[in-house]
Amino acid sequence: MSRRNPSRAKANVEKLGVAHHMQVLRDALDVISHLTFLLRHFTCFFAFRHCSPKSTCVFWDGGTCRIDLRNAKKAEFVALAAACDQATFGVAQKDVLDETYRKAGKMDLAQFASRLDVVASGLIDAIAPGILQGQGAEGDKTLRAELYKLNVYGEPWRIFQSHKDTPRGETMIGSLVVIFPTAHTGGALTLEHGGTTWTFDSVAALAVAEGPALAYVASYSDVLHAVEKVKSGYRVSLTYNLFLVDNTMAIAGNRIIPAPEKKLEDSLRALLADPLFLTKGGFLAYGLAHQYPIPPPPEVQYTQGGRQVPPSRLGPILKLLKGGDARIHTVSERVGLVTRVKVLYDTGEHIRKMGKDVLADDVLNTEAINTEYDMVCTKRSRVWGSSSNAETRACKSCRRRVHLTILPTMIQMNSRQGSATKKAVKHKVAVEWVTRITETNRVRLQYLAYGNEASIEHVYGNAALFLEVPAAGKGIRA
Ligand SMILES: O=C(O)CCC(=O)C(=O)O
Ligand SMILES: [Fe+2]
Structure with a gap:
């Protein structure tokens, strides 16, 4: 007969x-992600019925x-299409014209005027709940729409190839496309996010509108979105940039x-x-479902006291979280x-001292690696789910805990604090992954490696949300 250890059995039950x-937390998140999807769907398939006759007028040529x-x-x-430029698209912050890429005619804001009022008509009120979901603990964010351009599809331009809209400013969260009720066939908008695709057939939507x-x-x-080939007639749309x-x-x-x-x-x-x-406290970590712009590195500022630490390039992301990502942040703040x-x-095995995995509060640059300026955590064991899967869905089996060893920010160190560093290195932090880390926000670090020949090497990192959990009985857990 096997002898059972009652205290171990009790510990297992408690675990x-x-x-x-x-599991309850992950299930709740699953529902939230589903909700996000439904809201996007709803937004897509809603036909706007309250436009005044003037709303469909467009003026150009002064x-x-x-x-x-x-x-x-x-x-x-034909006259409108003739007044359009061949549309360009954004590559590395620049507008590029590639005849083979996008085949739509466009007019920039300076070239045309529209009588559509997206605020007075109630259109912004209709889309705001979907776009702003999860934003701010007290509904403290709202949407501002800025008319951006006019697109014309038809002879000679018929498609708009798959693309993501270039962010125009740090607070831009999305785009609004309004399609006019012109006679045409084809031109459905296909959208794709996190492995889910859907099609918005505006012709079909408008056909059922009274x-x-x-x-x-x-x-x-x-x-990611694209406009399918317009087979006949003309399709005309306005695009608005949406800001938080x-x-x-x-x-x-x-x-x-x-x-x-x-x-x-x-x-x-x-x-x-x-x-x-x-x-003993640690991090509850969450793989980001949406992609966010990360600003370029700032100029390094030197003051009398040495290098000035610039604000983290990851800071703006927190203010711009979308959908389920925003909801996690809002909830964790409320808690x-x-x-x-x-x-x-x-980091692979390349960068000595740092360990295989490094957790950083900012996007690291070469200087950081050489001097260990930034606050980094080195991990003892391989992190679960690290960068191997771009899935954004909640994972059912991510239970593994990883241990991180924290190093202090070197820039804050003086010789007296040096001894404190050694102590800090032994300090381990546990991380519990609620959802799998994603590659949606991937950054690359280039550095000079010295082997038998010096070479340029790269390490990749993925941004994720980390909720700082105090030890049991401490802080909010007291
Ligand atoms: O015309 C459309 O439906 C989409 C236009 C678009 O994606 C854009 O202007 O970036
Ligand atoms: Fe677009």
Whole structure:
């Protein structure tokens, strides 16, 4: 007969409790991701019915030319198309013209005027809940739409190849496309994000609308999209850039928290209340589902005291989180956890002293690697799920805990603090992955490696959200 150790059995049961709470948290996240998808869908398939007759008028050539897109004749479309430039597209912050790439005609804002008022018509109110979901604990963000350009598809330009819209500014979160009710066939918009694709057939949407209507699609800026071939007639669209702005009218406590978000919050609180969960503290980590622009490195500033540490290039991401990513941040803030975007580098075996995996609070540069300026954590064992899978779905089996060893920021060190460093190196931090790390926000570090010949090597890192969990009984867990 096997002898059972009652205290070990009890510990196992309690550990199951942590596993259970983690599972509830992941399930709540699954629902949130699904919700994100549904909202995007909803936004796509909604036909706008309240446009005034003037909304379909477009003027160009200093106002001397005019077209009413509700009942224009072929000659008018030909004139509009003739006034367009061949559309360019963004590559590395520059607009590039490639005849083989995009085949749509466009007019920049300076060349045309539209009478459509997206605010007064209620269009922004209609898209805001979808785009702003999860933003700000108290509904303290709102959307501002800036008209960007006009696109014309038809003879001689018929398609717009797959692309992501170039972010125009640090607070740009997405785009709004409005499609006019002109006679045409084809021209469906196909969208793809996180392995899910869907098609918005504006012709079909407008066909079922009663009375005058405009079709529209609002999506996050990391959604890949393309306009299929316009087979006949002319398709005309306006694009707006959508920016996140502070809502000065927000009233604390006024936000109605959606049920799935409440469930996520409750499951996070239950997890934190369990003293067996990250007993000594650590990170609860979350693989980002959306892609975010990372600003270029700032100029290094030298002051009398030495190098000035610039703000982290990852900082702006936190203010621009989208969908489920924003929801995690909002919930963790409400619960009282400090949340940061950090980059986990897979350094291979190349960079001595740093260990195989490095967790950084900023995008590292060569100087950082050479001098160990930045705050880094070196990991003892291989990180689970590291950079091998670009999936953004919640993972059911990511239970592995990894240990990190923290080094202090070297720039803050003086000789007295040097001894403190050695102590800090022994300090381990546990990381619990709620969802698999993704390659959606991948950064590359180039550095000079000295082997039998000096060579330029690269290491890659992936940004993820890290929620700082205090030890059981400490801080918000007291
Ligand atoms: O015309 C459309 O439906 C899409 C236009 C677009 O993607 C763009 O202008 O970037
Ligand atoms: Fe686009």
